[in-house]
Amino acid sequence: MAPFSWTVREGSIVGPVVMREYVYDVPDKEPVEGQELYLSNGSGPWRVIYLESAPNQPRSPYNILVVEQVY
Numbered sequence: 029m030a031p032f033s034w035t036v037r038e039g040s041i042v043g044p045v046v047m048r049e050y051v052y053d054v055p056d057k058e059p060v061e062g063q064e065l066y067l068s069n070g071s072g073p074w075r076v077i078y079l080e081s082a083p084n085q086p087r088s089p090y091n092i093l094v095v096e097q098v099y
Contacts, residue, residue, distance in 0.1 A: 030086045032058055034093040036067060041080065041092055046071065050093065064098055073098040 034050040037043040047067050052059050059065060059076045066072030074095035082088035 031055075032081060032086045032091050033088075034059075034091050035089055036074075036093045036095055038095060038097070041078065041094055043094065046074075046095065048089075059093060065095075 031051050034052070035045060036047040036050050038046050047069050050067055050069075052065075053068065059079065061076050061079065063076045064073050065076065067074065075098050076093060077096050078092075078094035080090070080092045080094075082090045085091070
């Protein structure tokens with residue numbers, strides 16, 4: 029299966045967009061809640077607080093990754 033393309037939002041599912049079309053850089057894996065990561069635009073660290081994905085649609089704009097900044 030192709031890697032997911034995520035719309036990354038800060039704080040909530042309707043929060044500001046941090047990045048569009050983010051692809052997790054670990055082959056055959058996707059981010060999980062509680063994980064800390066840096067985005068490919070150089071921002072971070074971020075903690076994943078929620079994920080929502082469209083079934084069988086890895087390139088959907090409705091694949092949403094909600095993050096919060098790690099201080």
